[in-house]
Amino acid sequence: MPRSRTLPAELDPSARQxxxxxxxxxxxxxxxxxxxxxxxxYSAKSWERYLGGMSLPPREAVETLARITGTDPVPLLALHEIAADFRDGRRARPAVQRKDEQRERDQEQPARPTTPHTTPPAASTAPTSPRPSEPAPGRIPHLALIAGLAALAVALSAVLLLVLRLDDGGSQAVVTGPPRTTAASPPPSYTCRITRVGGRWSAGINKGRDTEIGYGAGGADVAEAQCLLRRAGISPGGIDGMFGPLTLRAVKTFQARAGLTVDGMLGPRSWKALRG
Structure with missing residues (x-):
């Protein structure tokens, strides 16, 4: 291939170099x-195209030529990469952009003078590309959809917040509730005051009643019996007015000692024995 062969004018600077x-x-x-x-x-015809600027040589061809000639391939590969990017960028340009560029070049040409009797050419009816500042077709509906979704999300968030506040108010009402009108009263306190009244023992709690009581009962009659059982030397537990297991065991022990029916019930006979 002669050295004087001129490279194509459309070669970019990196490919030409x-x-x-x-x-x-x-x-x-x-x-x-x-x-x-x-x-x-690579074939001789291929190298004629490469060295003639008709086509960009492959990267491997550039690297191989540098190796067999003892040249550093790095600068050559850098030029090849720039040239390949430029070539790919030109191929990737959309057809509309190329038409716009051609239209701009046509508009830059001076208009032909027309005589008074010559009818000016009709305006071109070909559609023009949208201005850069105008939104592209289809973008306005897309923006409207996004705005609608955002408004819907805000509305849902407000509703959810309102529901949560209502739930919090209901929960607090359930938890706190109205104040109780009656407070749990403390258990009564009994004190044994053992005295002998009319030949009968009394603890001064139930005013000498002999009411029949049994397991599970409570009140002053039970406390009176507990005091009299303790006076008889049998412990009923505490003097709390509750006919529980300890009091039941003490009653049965007293009935067995007094020769009464051991049923755990304090009737008239058991009361009479206790007050002896």
């Missing part, structure tokens, strides 16, 4: 196209 340096490497190595094809694995 890359091809120029590849030409110099081939010329300095004094390799023919056939020898270059044998050493690199």
């Amino acid at each position: 890359l091809v120029t340096r590849l030409r110099l490497l081939k010329d300095h190595s004094e390799l023919t196209m056939r020898q270059l094809a044998t050493k690199t694995g």
Whole structure:
């Protein structure tokens, strides 16, 4: 391939510089196209296209040529990468953009003068591309949808917050509730005041009544019996007015000692024995 062959005008600067340096490497190595094809694995016709600027050589071809000529491949590969990016960018440009560029070039050309009798050409009816400042078609519905969803989310959040506040108010009402009108009264306190009244023992609690009581009973009659059982030397537990297990055991013990029926019930006979 002669050295004086002119490179295509549409080559970008990086591709032009890359091809120029590849030409110099081939010329300095004094390799023919056939020898270059044998050493690199790419055909002679391919190298004619590469060195003629008709197509960008593969990365491997550039690296192989640098290796067989004893040249550092890094600068060449950097130029190749820039040229490849430029080529891919041109291919990726949309057709509309290329039409817009062509239309701008046409508008830059001076208008042809028209005579008074010449009818001016009709305005072009071809659709023009939207201005950069105007929203693209389909964008307004998309923005409206986003705004609607945002408003819906705000409304749902407000409703949820209101429900939570109502739940908190109801829970507090259930937990606190109205104040109790009656407070639990403390258990009565009994004191044994053992005295002998009319030949009968009395603890001064139930005014000498002989009411029949049994297990589970409570009140002053039970406290009176507990005091009299303690006077008889049998412990009923505490003097609390509750006919519980300890009091029941003490009553049965007293009945057995007094020769009465051991049933755990304090009737007239048991009361008479207790007050002896």
